[in-house]
Amino acid sequence: MRHIVGFAFIICSVPILLFLGNSVMKEVSTLSSYEQQINEEIHLPEIKSTLPAKMYDRNGNIFNEEYLEWRDPIQFENVPEIIKQLYILSEDTEFYRHIGFDLGAIARAVVVNSSSDSVEQGGSTITQQLVRLRYLSTEKTYERKLMELFYAYKLEQLYDKETIFEMYLNEMYFGNQVYGIGSAATFYFQKPLEQLSIAQMTFIAAIPNNPSLYDPFIHFENTKARQERLLDTLAENQVITTEDATKYKAEKITLNVKSKIQQHPAYSTYVLDELKWLIAFQEGFDLKLEQAQSEKERKAIYNEIEARYQEVLQSGIQIYTALNPEKQYGDQKKIDSILTVNDLQASAVVVDNKTREIVSLYAGKNYKKFEFNRAYQATRQPGSSFKPLVVYAPLFETTSYTPESFVSGAPICIEKFCPQNYGGAVFGNVSIKTAFKYSYNTSAVRLLNIVGIENSFRYLDRFQFNSLVNEDRSYAAALGGLTHGVSTLEMADAFSSFIDGSYKRAHSIRQVTDLEGNVLYQWPQEKETIWSPNTVEYVRTLLSEVVESGTGVGLYADSSYLGAKTGTTNDYRDFWLAGLSNEYTTAVWLGFDQPKSMHYLEDDQIHFKIFNTIMN
Numbered sequence: 001m002r003h004i005v006g007f008a009f010i011i012c013s014v015p016i017l018l019f020l021g022n023s024v025m026k027e028v029s030t031l032s033s034y035e036q037q038i039n040e041e042i043h044l045p046e047i048k049s050t051l052p053a054k055m056y057d058r059n060g061n062i063f064n065e066e067y068l069e070w071r072d073p074i075q076f077e078n079v080p081e082i083i084k085q086l087y088i089l090s091e092d093t094e095f096y097r098h099i100g101f102d103l104g105a106i107a108r109a110v111v112v113n114s115s116s117d118s119v120e121q122g123g124s125t126i127t128q129q130l131v132r133l134r135y136l137s138t139e140k141t142y143e144r145k146l147m148e149l150f151y152a153y154k155l156e157q158l159y160d161k162e163t164i165f166e167m168y169l170n171e172m173y174f175g176n177q178v179y180g181i182g183s184a185a186t187f188y189f190q191k192p193l194e195q196l197s198i199a200q201m202t203f204i205a206a207i208p209n210n211p212s213l214y215d216p217f218i219h220f221e222n223t224k225a226r227q228e229r230l231l232d233t234l235a236e237n238q239v240i241t242t243e244d245a246t247k248y249k250a251e252k253i254t255l256n257v258k259s260k261i262q263q264h265p266a267y268s269t270y271v272l273d274e275l276k277w278l279i280a281f282q283e284g285f286d287l288k289l290e291q292a293q294s295e296k297e298r299k300a301i302y303n304e305i306e307a308r309y310q311e312v313l314q315s316g317i318q319i320y321t322a323l324n325p326e327k328q329y330g331d332q333k334k335i336d337s338i339l340t341v342n343d344l345q346a347s348a349v350v351v352d353n354k355t356r357e358i359v360s361l362y363a364g365k366n367y368k369k370f371e372f373n374r375a376y377q378a379t380r381q382p383g384s385s386f387k388p389l390v391v392y393a394p395l396f397e398t399t400s401y402t403p404e405s406f407v408s409g410a411p412i413c414i415e416k417f418c419p420q421n422y423g424g425a426v427f428g429n430v431s432i433k434t435a436f437k438y439s440y441n442t443s444a445v446r447l448l449n450i451v452g453i454e455n456s457f458r459y460l461d462r463f464q465f466n467s468l469v470n471e472d473r474s475y476a477a478a479l480g481g482l483t484h485g486v487s488t489l490e491m492a493d494a495f496s497s498f499i500d501g502s503y504k505r506a507h508s509i510r511q512v513t514d515l516e517g518n519v520l521y522q523w524p525q526e527k528e529t530i531w532s533p534n535t536v537e538y539v540r541t542l543l544s545e546v547v548e549s550g551t552g553v554g555l556y557a558d559s560s561y562l563g564a565k566t567g568t569t570n571d572y573r574d575f576w577l578a579g580l581s582n583e584y585t586t587a588v589w590l591g592f593d594q595p596k597s598m599h600y601l602e603d604d605q606i607h608f609k610i611f612n613t614i615m616n
Contacts (some may be wrong), residue, residue, distance in 0.1 A: 051316030051515070055268055057323040058359075064268035065261045066313060073515075074182030076166035080194055083181065084165070085239045086205055086230060092126040096161055100127045100152035127152040130168040174204060175211035187258045188216065198240070199251035203227045216255060224253065264328050266363035269373050270489075271321055271508050276309040278509055278521050283308065312512075317520065320510045322357030327614075331360045332367070334613045338606060339365045345593055346607070347374035349492040350614055351506045351585040353499045356527075358508040359584075360614065361489075372593075379467045379485040380589060384439040384551075385567030385576040386480035388539055389463075389494050391444050392436060394456045396535040401450075403433040403538050403545075407443045417475045419445050436542040437550025439566065441479050448478040462530060463494040464505060480567060491578045491587035498543070498563075498580060501536040502527035506585075543579060554608050557581040557615040564611070572599040575607040581615055588614075 052067035088095055094102050102125055124132070131151040155164060170180040178187045184204040185193040193201070206226035207214045214223040228249050235245040262268070280286045285305045292298040331348065339346060348362040363373040372378070395401050409427025412419070419441040421427065427440060435443035448456060453473050460468065467484040476482075493506040504527045511522040531539070543563025546552040551566040555577070564579025575590040575598060590607040591598065 050314040053313050053317045053319060055271055055319045055321055055323075057321060057325045059325070060320075061325070062261055063263040063323065063325060064271075066272070067260070068314075069177045069179055070183050070187050070258070071170075071179050071316075072183040072186045073170045073180060074166075074193055076162050076169075078192075078194060079166075079169060079181070080201065082198060082234070082239060083169070083193070083201055083205060085237075086202065086234060087126065087165075087169070089233050089237050089239070090230060091129070092124075095126050095165070098125055098127075100154075100156040101125055101149050124148075125152065126168050127155055127164055130164060130171060131155060133171045133173070134167070172208040173211050174207045175215045176217065181205065188255055190256045190258050197248075197251060198244075199227070199248040199253065202230045202234075202248065203253050206230055227253075262369060264323060264325065264332075265369035265371075266332065266367045266373060266375065267321075267323050267328055267358075267361050267508065269363065269370055270358075270361055270376055271319060272313075273373075273376065274508055275313070275319065275512065275521075276305060278507075278512070278523060279309055279312055280305045281523075282521050312520070316515045318513045318515070318517075320513070321508050322352065322355065322359055322510055323508065324359040327360045331362055331614050335362050335610050336365050338609050338613065341601065341606075343592055344590070344598075344601075344606070345374060346588065346590045346610055347378060347488040348586065348588045348610060348614055349375050349489045349506070351492050351496050353496070353580065353583055353585055356496055356504045356506050357510070358489075358492075358506055361508075362610075362614075374488070374589070376487050376489040378589070378593075379487050380574045380591060380595075381482060381485045381569040382480040382491060382576055382578075383567030383569040383574060384441075384444075384480060385491065385565045385578045385587075386482075386486070387436070387439070387444050387478065388498070388543065388565050388578075390456050390460060390477050390480075391448050391451065392432070392542060393498075393531055393535055393539050394451045394459050395432075395447050396538045397459070397531060398451055398455055401432060401447075403431065403436070403541055405432050406430065407432055407435055407446055409435060409440045409443050412442050412445055414445065414449060414475050417445070419475075419479055433542060433545055437545040439551055444478040445475050448475060453477070459530065460494075462503065462528065463490070463497070465490050465494070480569065488587045488589045491576070492585055495578045495580060495587060496585040497530045498536060498539050499585060501529060501531035501533060503530045504528070547579070552577075552579075552608075554605060555579070555615075556612055559583060559615075562615070568602075572597045572602060575601075577607050577611045579611070579615075584615060586611065586615055 050067070050069045051071045052065050054062050055064040057063050128148050131148050135151055136148055159167075170182065172181060173179055174181070174184040174187070176187070178184050181204065182193050184207065185191055185196055188204055189196055189200055203216070203223060206223050207216065209226065213219060214226055216223045231240070231245040231248050234240045235242045240248075277286070285301060285308070288301050289298060292301060327350070331350070335346060335348065345364050346362065347364065348360075349358060350360040351357065352359050361375045363375045364371070367373075406429045409421065409430050411426060421441050422439070427442070430440065430443065432447075453475070456477070457473050465486055467482075467486060469483050472482045489506070496506055497503040504525070505523060507523050509521075509523065512520045514520055540561070540563055543565060544561065546566065547555045547562050547564055552564045555562065555564055559581035562579065562581050564577055567576030567578070568574070573591060573595040576588065578587040580586065588607050588611050590610065
């Protein structure tokens with residue numbers, strides 16, 4: 001009964017289809033009003049195509065690809081003529097003469113289908129197939145078939161034949177999440193389509209007829225058999241000779257399947273996160289977050305950012321980064337070998353002093369793509385490594401103190417906060433230089449009291465410390481005692497202000513472009529002045545004193561300057577180093593994912609070894 005109803009449905013629609021035929025419409029007096037009605041009522045859905053995102057290192061080489069589907073679009077003029085002939089002959093010989101559908105083919109299909117219980121033959125043109133691929137489901141119903149005809153007609157009114165043919169060639173499904181014949185060439189043979197042999201071209205051209213049946217990974221012989229039939233079709237239509245067809249059939253087909261490029265996972269994982277916030281910055285989402293009045297509102301904005309990020313990521317972007325692949329590989333390998341203690345972990349970020357670009361990033365031992373990235377996702381107490389940022393630089397910036405000025409190292413209590421020096425030591429008046437290089441806690445708290453907590457945080461707020469909260473505005477901050485802590489990336493980012501007193505967000509992304517090379521996103525190049533020249537000189541002097549004769553003895557770099565600050569948190573749960581040479585600014589964290597005492601590792605100075613490795 002179903003096929004009879006369908007048959008009647010098509011028959012009733014024939015007058016409409018006839019009206020759509022250009023030769024018939026000229027004779028119809030209601031042509032103008034009918035065509036206007038079609039144009040008003042038939043709206044083609046918006047197309048959203050998923051394209052790969054590619055990451056490039058500083059040398060212009062691809063090191064990472066992100067895609068759910070492999071698409072490598074090809075322009076019509078770059079499609080070999082034999083491919084065009086092949087699809088015309090095998091799919092739609094009337095392509096350049098019909099108006100989107102072929103009434104003769106439809107009539108033949110109706111006759112065939114009327115003798116069965118299902119829609120077996122479609123009589124589909126290339127335009128109809130494109131409509132089905134792009135706009136409609138593949139279910140075999142008469143209702144869907146009729147909508148396909150309307151859409152095909154509309155498509156022919158909007159685009160010329162070559163454009164439709166190009167869209168078709170780029171939309172066909174070639175199995176294994178591969179779309180388009182250009183993509184099939186680069187996926188199955190890792191060559192552009194025009195560089196394939198005719199045997200290879202016809203082999204991949206065989207797949208779309210039935211991507212499951214002709215999947216070359218599973219049913220290679222089926223694909224080969226259909227390729228030979230296609231070669232016979234070309235010979236029968238004198239596109240190639242019979243002798244050539246025989247020769248092409250005999251050519252051995254060896255697949256050279258493309259694997260997704262996934263190098264430097266720690267760095268690429270971070271790049272994807274930075275991309276999200278670059279989009280948020282340029283499109284104003286970050287300002288919306290600052291102005292949000294409730295957690296519900298913030299959550300909604302985060303959802304907007306995520307949706308926009310996914311849209312951009314799948315639009316075929318090219319992400320150019322500052323990655324130094326040799327350094328990234330070397331740092332990863334060497335630090336992995338240093339971490340010999342079971343479950344001991346580390347993170348490190350290396351920033352280029354000239355550009356403020358992230359050239360290397362260590363996220364954890366034997367890191368795998370999309371695992372917890374300790375370099376930017378882990379927040380831990382920074383201990384005394386935080387002192388230059390929260391105490392000493394603001395002190396020099398807002399007072400007349402110098403490294404030679406004196407400060408007491410005696411016990412102190414402020415608002416029930418009573419810090420102790422390492423080992424409970426008590427000191428009298430000492431120079432700021434001495435207090436800094438030996439990391440006296442009581443002196444640091446006294447100096448923060450002189451600066452004022454609000455004054456101090458006025459500087460901190462200019463950096464990217466996203467985990468700081470209002471509760472952190474306390475005297476415990478002088479010792480790196482924070483509610484949530486900070487990340488290694490945030491520390492390297494802030495310490496880069498001691499290069500010359502200026503600040504520009506440390507970043508991995510140089511620019512993001514579309515497939516045509518148009519720049520879509522990039523960070524601002526302007527620098528903001530944070531510290532005066534005197535402050536920079538004083539802080540750099542203090543940092544170098546730490547390395548020469550303080551808590552950082554044992555650190556070294558192939559550089560005329562090296563300065564650093566160490567940090568150890570309560571119960572030895574975290575070891576930190578943050579510093580800079582002439583070339584790099586670096587932060588290193590060492591600890592366990594589940595915090596526990598590392599007192600037994602203190603003398604091993606493992607974080608020193610990591611610092612020395614990446615700075616040299």
